[in-house]
Amino acid sequence: MQITAQMVSQLREQTGAGMMECKKALTEADGDLERARDILRSKGKAGAEKRAGRTAAEGVVAVASTDGATALVELNSETDFVARNEEFRALAAALAEAAAAVAADSPEALLAARPDLRTRLDDTLAKLRENIVFRRMKRIAAAPDTAVGYYVHTVTGKTAALVELGGVSGPEAVELARQIAMHVAASKPRYATREDVPADVLERERQVLAELTRNEGKPEAAIPKIVEGRLNKFYETACLVDQPYVREPAKKVGELVKAAGATVRGFTLFVVGQE
Helix, strand or coil: CCCCHHHHHHHHHHHCCCHHHHHHHHHHCCCCHHHHHHHHHHCCCCCHHHHCCCCCCEEEEEEEECCCEEEEEEEEECCHHHHCCHHHHHHHHHHHHHHHHCCCCCHHHHHHHCHHHHHHHHHHHHHHCCCCEEEEEEEEECCCCEEEEEEECCCCCCEEEEEEEECCCCHHHHHHHHHHHHHHHHHCCCECCHHHCCHHHHHHHHHHHHHHHHHCCCCHHHHHHHHHHHHHHHHHHHEHHHCEECCEEEEEHHHHHHHCCCEEEEEEEEECCCC
Protein backbone atom coordinates (compact mmCIF):
# COMPACT_ATOMS: atom_id res chain seq x y z
CA MET A 1 0.00 0.00 0.00
CA GLN A 2 1.26 3.49 -0.84
CA ILE A 3 2.04 5.57 2.25
CA THR A 4 0.90 9.15 1.62
CA ALA A 5 2.09 12.35 3.26
CA GLN A 6 -1.40 12.81 4.69
CA MET A 7 -1.21 9.44 6.43
CA VAL A 8 2.20 10.29 7.89
CA SER A 9 0.93 13.67 9.06
CA GLN A 10 -2.14 12.12 10.68
CA LEU A 11 -0.08 9.54 12.57
CA ARG A 12 2.38 12.22 13.63
CA GLU A 13 -0.42 14.36 15.03
CA GLN A 14 -1.83 11.42 16.95
CA THR A 15 1.44 10.18 18.42
CA GLY A 16 3.89 13.08 18.38
CA ALA A 17 6.54 10.82 16.88
CA GLY A 18 8.94 12.03 14.19
CA MET A 19 8.07 11.96 10.50
CA MET A 20 10.51 9.22 9.56
CA GLU A 21 9.40 7.04 12.49
CA CYS A 22 5.76 7.49 11.43
CA LYS A 23 6.53 6.55 7.84
CA LYS A 24 8.45 3.45 8.94
CA ALA A 25 5.62 2.39 11.23
CA LEU A 26 2.99 2.87 8.51
CA THR A 27 5.10 0.90 6.05
CA GLU A 28 5.49 -1.92 8.55
CA ALA A 29 1.74 -1.84 9.27
CA ASP A 30 0.89 -1.75 5.56
CA GLY A 31 -0.96 1.52 6.00
CA ASP A 32 -3.06 0.43 8.99
CA LEU A 33 -3.14 3.54 11.20
CA GLU A 34 -4.14 1.79 14.43
CA ARG A 35 -1.51 -0.87 14.02
CA ALA A 36 1.10 1.78 13.22
CA ARG A 37 0.24 3.54 16.49
CA ASP A 38 0.79 0.27 18.35
CA ILE A 39 4.14 -0.22 16.62
CA LEU A 40 5.27 3.24 17.69
CA ARG A 41 4.11 2.64 21.25
CA SER A 42 5.95 -0.66 21.40
CA LYS A 43 9.14 1.07 20.28
CA GLY A 44 8.70 3.94 22.71
CA LYS A 45 8.35 6.46 19.91
CA ALA A 46 4.86 7.68 20.78
CA GLY A 47 3.93 9.95 23.62
CA ALA A 48 5.58 13.19 22.52
CA GLU A 49 2.21 14.88 22.89
CA LYS A 50 2.57 14.36 26.64
CA ARG A 51 6.10 15.71 26.61
CA ALA A 52 5.07 18.85 24.74
CA GLY A 53 3.45 20.32 27.84
CA ARG A 54 6.48 19.78 30.05
CA THR A 55 8.82 22.66 30.81
CA ALA A 56 11.98 22.82 28.73
CA ALA A 57 14.22 25.15 30.74
CA GLU A 58 17.59 23.50 30.16
CA GLY A 59 19.51 23.39 26.89
CA VAL A 60 22.30 25.08 24.99
CA VAL A 61 23.04 28.08 22.81
CA ALA A 62 24.97 27.88 19.56
CA VAL A 63 26.46 30.42 17.15
CA ALA A 64 27.43 30.15 13.49
CA SER A 65 28.90 32.71 11.11
CA THR A 66 29.16 32.86 7.33
CA ASP A 67 30.21 35.56 4.89
CA GLY A 68 26.55 36.61 4.75
CA ALA A 69 25.44 36.61 8.38
CA THR A 70 26.02 35.59 11.99
CA ALA A 71 23.30 33.77 13.91
CA LEU A 72 22.64 32.78 17.50
CA VAL A 73 20.10 30.12 18.52
CA GLU A 74 18.77 28.59 21.73
CA LEU A 75 17.64 24.96 21.85
CA ASN A 76 15.90 23.83 25.02
CA SER A 77 15.46 20.47 26.74
CA GLU A 78 13.89 19.37 30.00
CA THR A 79 17.09 18.16 31.67
CA ASP A 80 20.75 19.04 31.69
CA PHE A 81 21.47 15.38 30.94
CA VAL A 82 19.90 15.75 27.49
CA ALA A 83 21.47 19.20 27.06
CA ARG A 84 24.87 17.50 27.30
CA ASN A 85 23.93 14.83 24.77
CA GLU A 86 26.09 15.01 21.63
CA GLU A 87 23.15 14.50 19.27
CA PHE A 88 21.27 17.35 20.96
CA ARG A 89 24.29 19.66 20.70
CA ALA A 90 24.83 18.68 17.07
CA LEU A 91 21.22 19.64 16.36
CA ALA A 92 21.78 23.05 17.99
CA ALA A 93 24.87 23.58 15.85
CA ALA A 94 22.97 22.60 12.70
CA LEU A 95 20.19 25.05 13.55
CA ALA A 96 22.73 27.84 14.04
CA GLU A 97 24.40 27.08 10.71
CA ALA A 98 21.03 27.11 8.96
CA ALA A 99 20.04 30.35 10.70
CA ALA A 100 23.20 32.00 9.39
CA ALA A 101 22.60 30.71 5.87
CA VAL A 102 18.85 31.36 5.55
CA ALA A 103 17.28 34.83 5.72
CA ALA A 104 14.71 33.90 8.36
CA ASP A 105 13.77 35.98 11.39
CA SER A 106 12.23 33.34 13.68
CA PRO A 107 12.51 29.64 14.51
CA GLU A 108 9.17 29.02 12.77
CA ALA A 109 10.32 30.75 9.58
CA LEU A 110 13.62 28.88 9.58
CA LEU A 111 11.98 25.48 10.04
CA ALA A 112 9.48 26.30 7.30
CA ALA A 113 12.37 27.07 4.96
CA ARG A 114 14.30 23.96 6.07
CA PRO A 115 11.80 21.09 6.54
CA ASP A 116 14.72 18.68 6.85
CA LEU A 117 15.62 20.38 10.12
CA ARG A 118 12.04 20.17 11.34
CA THR A 119 12.17 16.43 10.69
CA ARG A 120 15.51 16.18 12.48
CA LEU A 121 14.07 18.12 15.43
CA ASP A 122 11.09 15.79 15.60
CA ASP A 123 13.25 12.70 15.36
CA THR A 124 15.57 13.96 18.11
CA LEU A 125 12.56 14.64 20.32
CA ALA A 126 11.29 11.12 19.74
CA LYS A 127 14.68 9.54 20.32
CA LEU A 128 15.64 11.44 23.47
CA ARG A 129 12.10 11.29 24.89
CA GLU A 130 12.07 14.82 26.24
CA ASN A 131 10.30 17.99 25.24
CA ILE A 132 12.76 19.76 22.93
CA VAL A 133 12.05 23.33 21.86
CA PHE A 134 13.79 25.52 19.30
CA ARG A 135 13.05 28.57 21.40
CA ARG A 136 14.61 31.62 19.74
CA MET A 137 17.18 32.93 17.30
CA LYS A 138 18.89 36.14 16.28
CA ARG A 139 20.39 36.74 12.85
CA ILE A 140 22.57 39.71 11.86
CA ALA A 141 23.24 40.11 8.16
CA ALA A 142 26.71 41.20 7.09
CA ALA A 143 27.13 44.82 5.98
CA PRO A 144 30.13 46.81 4.66
CA ASP A 145 30.27 49.17 7.64
CA THR A 146 29.46 46.64 10.33
CA ALA A 147 31.51 44.35 12.54
CA VAL A 148 29.81 41.50 14.37
CA GLY A 149 31.50 39.59 17.15
CA TYR A 150 30.23 36.77 19.30
CA TYR A 151 31.12 34.87 22.42
CA VAL A 152 29.85 31.53 23.74
CA HIS A 153 30.61 30.32 27.25
CA THR A 154 32.39 27.14 26.20
CA VAL A 155 32.22 25.34 29.55
CA THR A 156 28.44 25.39 30.00
CA GLY A 157 27.24 26.29 26.50
CA LYS A 158 24.36 28.13 28.17
CA THR A 159 25.34 31.78 27.67
CA ALA A 160 26.17 33.56 24.42
CA ALA A 161 26.26 37.11 23.14
CA LEU A 162 26.38 38.89 19.79
CA VAL A 163 27.59 42.47 19.44
CA GLU A 164 27.10 44.64 16.37
CA LEU A 165 29.39 47.64 15.89
CA GLY A 166 28.77 50.28 13.25
CA GLY A 167 31.15 52.48 11.32
CA VAL A 168 33.97 49.94 11.29
CA SER A 169 34.94 46.72 9.54
CA GLY A 170 37.81 44.28 9.26
CA PRO A 171 39.49 41.77 11.58
CA GLU A 172 40.41 44.29 14.28
CA ALA A 173 36.83 45.56 14.48
CA VAL A 174 35.48 42.00 14.66
CA GLU A 175 37.90 41.24 17.49
CA LEU A 176 36.74 44.35 19.34
CA ALA A 177 33.14 43.23 18.90
CA ARG A 178 34.10 39.81 20.23
CA GLN A 179 35.74 41.33 23.31
CA ILE A 180 32.64 43.39 24.00
CA ALA A 181 30.49 40.28 23.50
CA MET A 182 32.53 38.65 26.28
CA HIS A 183 31.78 41.69 28.43
CA VAL A 184 28.06 41.41 27.65
CA ALA A 185 28.04 37.75 28.69
CA ALA A 186 29.71 38.66 31.99
CA SER A 187 27.95 41.93 32.86
CA LYS A 188 24.54 41.28 31.28
CA PRO A 189 23.42 44.81 30.36
CA ARG A 190 19.75 45.35 29.55
CA TYR A 191 20.15 48.09 26.93
CA ALA A 192 22.85 49.24 24.52
CA THR A 193 22.63 53.00 25.20
CA ARG A 194 20.69 55.42 27.39
CA GLU A 195 18.46 56.23 24.43
CA ASP A 196 17.36 52.58 24.32
CA VAL A 197 15.88 52.64 27.83
CA PRO A 198 12.06 52.73 27.52
CA ALA A 199 10.43 55.87 28.89
CA ASP A 200 8.27 53.94 31.37
CA VAL A 201 11.31 52.10 32.77
CA LEU A 202 13.17 55.36 33.22
CA GLU A 203 10.19 57.05 34.86
CA ARG A 204 9.75 54.15 37.26
CA GLU A 205 13.44 54.35 38.19
CA ARG A 206 13.10 58.10 38.78
CA GLN A 207 10.14 57.54 41.08
CA VAL A 208 12.01 54.92 43.12
CA LEU A 209 15.08 57.15 43.44
CA ALA A 210 12.95 60.17 44.35
CA GLU A 211 11.23 58.24 47.14
CA LEU A 212 14.58 56.93 48.36
CA THR A 213 16.03 60.44 48.41
CA ARG A 214 12.92 61.79 50.15
CA ASN A 215 13.18 59.11 52.84
CA GLU A 216 16.76 60.21 53.47
CA GLY A 217 15.40 63.60 54.51
CA LYS A 218 16.76 65.59 51.58
CA PRO A 219 15.03 68.93 50.80
CA GLU A 220 12.17 68.54 48.31
CA ALA A 221 13.60 71.21 46.04
CA ALA A 222 16.89 69.33 45.77
CA ILE A 223 15.38 65.94 44.99
CA PRO A 224 15.15 66.27 41.14
CA LYS A 225 18.84 67.17 40.85
CA ILE A 226 19.90 64.39 43.23
CA VAL A 227 17.78 61.87 41.32
CA GLU A 228 19.38 62.81 38.00
CA GLY A 229 22.80 62.27 39.55
CA ARG A 230 21.78 58.90 40.93
CA LEU A 231 20.45 57.83 37.54
CA ASN A 232 24.06 57.58 36.42
CA LYS A 233 24.43 54.50 38.66
CA PHE A 234 21.37 53.00 37.01
CA TYR A 235 22.87 53.64 33.56
CA GLU A 236 26.17 52.03 34.63
CA THR A 237 24.27 48.89 35.54
CA ALA A 238 21.70 48.79 32.75
CA CYS A 239 23.39 50.30 29.66
CA LEU A 240 26.27 48.63 27.84
CA VAL A 241 28.11 51.80 26.82
CA ASP A 242 27.99 53.13 30.39
CA GLN A 243 29.29 49.97 32.03
CA PRO A 244 32.91 49.76 33.22
CA TYR A 245 34.69 47.42 30.81
CA VAL A 246 35.32 44.13 32.64
CA ARG A 247 38.91 43.80 31.44
CA GLU A 248 39.75 47.43 32.17
CA PRO A 249 37.31 48.79 34.79
CA ALA A 250 38.78 52.29 34.69
CA LYS A 251 37.43 52.62 31.15
CA LYS A 252 33.79 52.44 30.08
CA VAL A 253 32.68 50.31 27.15
CA GLY A 254 31.50 53.43 25.34
CA GLU A 255 34.98 54.96 25.59
CA LEU A 256 36.54 51.80 24.21
CA VAL A 257 34.16 51.79 21.26
CA LYS A 258 34.57 55.51 20.58
CA ALA A 259 38.37 55.20 20.55
CA ALA A 260 37.99 52.68 17.71
CA GLY A 261 35.80 55.10 15.74
CA ALA A 262 32.79 52.83 16.15
CA THR A 263 29.29 52.91 17.60
CA VAL A 264 27.30 50.16 19.30
CA ARG A 265 24.39 49.31 17.01
CA GLY A 266 23.08 46.65 19.30
CA PHE A 267 23.69 43.41 21.15
CA THR A 268 21.90 40.16 21.85
CA LEU A 269 22.34 38.08 24.99
CA PHE A 270 20.93 34.58 25.30
CA VAL A 271 21.03 32.82 28.67
CA VAL A 272 19.37 29.41 28.53
CA GLY A 273 15.93 29.47 30.13
CA GLN A 274 15.84 33.23 30.66
CA GLU A 275 13.98 35.96 28.79
